[in-house]
Amino acid sequence: MPLKPLAQMAEEVLRTADGREKCALSRRYAADWFAARADGTLPEIGTASPPDFPARPEKPELKDPRGVPRRRPGSPEGRIALLHAVAHIELNAVDLHWDIIARFCNVKMPAGFYDDWVKAADEESNHFNLVSDRLEALGSHYGALAAHAGMWRAAEDTKDDFMGRLAVVPMVLEARGLDVTPGMINVFRSAKDTDTVAALEVIYAEEVGHVAYGSKWFHFLCGRHELDPKEEFHRLVRTYFHGALKPPFNEEKRAEAGLPPDFYWPLAEETPKRPRGSPG
């Protein structure tokens, strides 16, 4: 049976509300895509009308980040809150990757672009499941706590700008994940929670690939439009990303993902100036 067009698969995932169901459908469609590709076929990309906001479960309650209580990461509750926030990020990432396929299906791209994004969406679905499994093993679940309401902002801001989407989502937000994940792994290592450490190690390794896909296809499009990649990246991030990038950066993993320092350092927040008259 021929596959349905990829953009329609993407739209269906976006319109599925339950987290586990969304991820199951996402993984099934990814498997169908790669089975067809292994047979040497390129399924139709087609067209779609993705929703402005992806369907999401009734819980978690979405709150302004200032309303999401912070807990000490040294406590069991703190670690659950941290994992809950990661689960929310991963579910959002599943939608972001299918959304880029559905929303920009009118732009003609090589088959490898779709291979990369379907693979990333599949991996994010696995990440959500891994983190949800850990939450459940620790006596909680995704939806038990409030979550950050502003996660879809980057998608809204770049809904009409394909290159803006690549600059902000994989090359800024997912790159930020590379900066902060080692610290998170240490929190769970100190708590001797080896199963969570193992889950986060999978996420950390695969996220390098997602940033790399962003950089690869951003550079491809710059080449197509004869634009200087670094200057265009700075222009787009300044247009669509609110605020400065936060050092310290994981320069090693960023380099592995094809993000050179002159892309992100000029966008970093200035180190606070020492107040006048202060010692040292």
Ligand SMILES: [Fe+2]
């Ligand atoms: Fe992820």
Ligand SMILES: [Fe+2]
């Ligand atoms: Fe990712």
